[in-house]
Amino acid sequence: MGQERTVVRERAEAVLRRLAGAQARLREDQWRAIEALVVDRRRVLCVQRTGWGKSAVYFVATALLRDRDGQGTGAGPTGPTVIVSPLLALMRNQVDAAARAGIRARTINSANLDEWDAITAEIHAGTVDVLLISPERLNNPDFRDAVLPKLAATTGLLVVDEAHCVSDWGHDFRPDYRRLRTFLGNLPERTPVLATTATANARVTRDVAEQLGTEPIAAAGPRPDVLVLRGSLDRESLRLGVLDLPSPAHRLGWLADHLDRLPGSGIVYTLTVASATETAEFLRSRGWAVAAYTGQAEDADRRAAEQDLLDNKIKALVATSALGMGFDKPDLGFVVHLGAPPSPIAYYQQVGRAGRAVEHAEVLLLPGAEDAAIWRYFASLAFPPEEQVRAVLAALHTDRPLSTQALEPLVDLRRARLELMLKVLDVDGAVRRVRGGWLATGEPWTYDEARLRRVAAARTAEQQAMVEYAATTGCRMRYLRECLDDAEAVDCGRCDRCAEPLFPPEVSAAALTAAQTFLGRPGVQVAPKKLWPTGLESVGVPLKGRIAPTEQALPGRAVGRLSDLGWGGRLRGLVGPDAPDGPVPDDVAAAVVEVLKAWAHGDDPWPDRPAGVVAVGSRTRPALVGSLAERIAAVGRLPLLGQVIPTGSVAADGPRGNSAQRVRALHGTLTVPDRLAEAVADLDGPVLLVDDLVDSGWTMTMAARELRRAGATGVLPLALAVAA
Known part of the structure; x- marks a missing residue:
């Protein structure tokens, strides 16, 4: 048996050299994993830092298991390796990596439906070595019923990538991963299974190992049927630091000033889509080549942005957590966070994208006062x-x-x-x-x-740990490693606590002024609703299909989004759930006037000047909405015509549910008084409809519908804030 293992290791080293170069050698734990999978046909969980070489384990194991001569494995060829991967970007990287090792990899996903039949035929013909699928694909009815049973019966190796997603204790739980239990149950006996992750503390590790196990056990200790290989989580190339700056403008200004001091190209993470978009726009205005990357962008745009960063055509991607898993650029030189992720584990995962094949990479956190509110959302x-x-x-x-x-x-x-x-x-x-x-x-x-209470408590503790990370006087890398239960955690000697801070907090006057001006610009568009939600007739609301053009609102405007870096904080203080009611402040009223000026004379002006002002009646902030309508009417020298009145048991500014529930709650509860109906019918122009907050958008839509039915020729919505 010892001779057989020696032969298998020699062949494994040869495959690794094809994959990673002539000088590559297996780490000892890499060999232990490959040996357990190929020789012993066991289940293995690898918890190892980013860049350790987890993908090398499953590609080498695949090459050995698929060896059609059966040399060194004690058996003939097995079926294909199935890799469950969370993101298309990760799949693309893995297909390319497999090709370097002489392994034929294919993927079945929502973007290649027309190739499914051909790929399935290739699998049955034995010409596919690796099939990559997303966890969501496991419960697609066609795939689950027609492809999955045959696939499970012939799988030679199952790989669960980013396995922390299996656990609802983890920072990035994805329920579809739990469907792997069914897949595991249908595998032939002694089919090897490999789960890999870089971000799992002891609790998540136990949970994942429990779900991989083949036998129920009562004890809470290690599972004898699952080999857990957990290594040091130190990243010697990363130099961690935190800069505590007083405002979003200071953070943007600092970034514009110091981006050239950050090595190579990298990633600037933000907590929201709006922040990513704003940050990228500002940096471009300061001459930097950057691109925004969010989950709301088209797939083609995301792929183009990824490639531009891989090719070093841009200095940075400004990204949300949509780029968290699945992006592999070994020479990534820096990661900056504008706002802190909600847990040290999520933070460790994201900063782990940097410094994989360079001697030094810079990692900086610029926390914001608004972070906690975003975490709560x-x-x-x-x-x-x-x-x-x-x-x-x-x-x-x-x-x-x-x-x-x-x-x-x-x-x-x-x-x-x-x-x-x-x-x-x-x-x-x-x-x-x-x-x-x-x-x-x-x-x-x-x-x-x-269990749900315990998970929620764990999330709260993680948020507090992230606050403590920013404030710690000790080693930052040690702090992160201890949060991931790394028993080998020691001071790193590199971070801004162990050594002198590398970056000063100062921001140039020019950059700060530019950022303040940029963030201080009021005005965002409010798109009108054009379709009713599906299924309203089933709950007694006789609305379906398109909203009649004669009942639609026109495109509207708001001062800003609650998630904006600039106006977000100011607006949350006025329309947030705990905000007191009161007259509209002068600075906000001035911003509304600027929005109206730009709306009248900008690139996309209103079709006609409003001829009157109507407020949406508010039960929670009547002083704010009422004073706002009065100020607008006075400045614009327009008649203040009255209010659309909320009636019945549901206020027009009640809590938001889904769109169908919101329409159901609002239907029949908004009234246009007779005097207001007569006034809007006599106007020679549209009505300016004023409210404090556009959340779901249905209050404005339904109020505009009532005004249009009362005779208004058009309705222009205007609000202080948009929720998202």
Whole structure:
């Protein structure tokens, strides 16, 4: 047996040299993983730092297992390796890496539907060595029912990449990963399985190992049926630092001043899409070649931006966490965060993109006072309360499937939370995705409130740990490693606490003034709604299809978004959930006037000057909305015509649910008094409709509809803020 293992190692080293170059040698833990997979056919969990070479393990193991001569493995060739990967970008990198090792890799994803049949035929013909799929693909009805059973029966090696996503204790839990339990259960006996991640603390490691295990065990200790290889998480090339700057303008100005001191090209992370867009626009205005990268961008635009960074055509990608996993640029020289991620584990993962093949890389955190509010918003998207879950299950107990859109009028959950909940219920066996939507299975299901509370508490603790990271007087790398339960954590000797800070906090007057001017520009567009939500007729609301052009609002304007770097903080203080009511402040009123001027004379002006002002009646901020309407009417020398009155049990400014629920709640509750109806019908021009906040957008839409039906020739929405 020892001779066999020696032969396998020699062949593994040869494959590695094809993959990574003539000087490459296997690390000892890389060999232990390959040996366990190829010779012992075991299940392995690798928790190793970014750049350690986790992908080399599964590509080398694949080459050995697929060896059609069976040399050194004690068996003939196995079926293809299946790699479950979270992002298309990661898949693209892995397909390229596989080719360097002489391995034929294909991918099945939503972007290549027309290739599915051909790829499936290649798999059955044995010509595909590696198949990459997303976790979401595991529950696509066509793939799950037609492809997955045969694939599981012939899989030679299953690889779960970014395996921390399996655990809801992790920072990036994705429910679709839990469907791997079904895949694991259908694998032939002794099929090797490899799970890899760079970001898992001890709790997440135990959870992932538990789900990989082949036997139930009662003890909380290590699983004998899963080999866990956990290495040091130190990154010797990274130099960590924190700069505490007083405002978003200071942070943007500092970046514009010092970007040239950061080595090579890199990533500037932001917490929101709006921040990424603003930051990229400002840096371009200061002469820097940068591109924005967010989950809302088109796939082709994201791929082009990735390639520009890989080719060093730009200094930086300004990105949200959409770039967190799956981007591989070994010579990435820096990572800067404008705003702190909500956990040290997420932060470690993102900064791990840098310094993989360079001697030194700079990592800087520029935290903001608004970070905590952004964390709270994303935390609000967590798993819903039990009564809402039970309502969904009750709605699905029918003889026909319901789509997500059809469910929305029946349950008061936003689309993202509803989809997340359905995925979790599917994994738990309570619902099943089929063609046309979802069905309840009738299987008993328990709401695990205790676990959800523990996960929420863990999230809160992680947020506090991120605050403490920024303030720590000790070694920053040691702090991060200890947060990931790295037993080998020691002071790094490189960070701004262990050594002298490398970057000063000063911002030039010119850059600061430019940033303040840029962020101080008021004005964002408010796009009008043109379609009613699906399924309203099922809850007694007789609206469907397109909103009649004679009942639509025109494009509108607002001072800014609540997530804006510039106006966001000021506006949150006026329209946030805990904001007191009061007259509109002078500086905000002045910004509204600037918005109106730009709207009248800018590149995309209103079609006609408004002829009168109408307010949306508010039960929570009547002084703010009322005074705003009065100020606008006075400055514009326009008649203040009155208010659209909220009636019934639901206020027009009530809490936001999903679009269908919002329309259902608002329908029939907004009234145009007779005197107001007469006034707007007599106007020779559109109405300016004033409110404090556009959240879902349906209050403005429904109020505009009532005014149009009362005779208004047009309605121009104007608000202080847009929620997103």
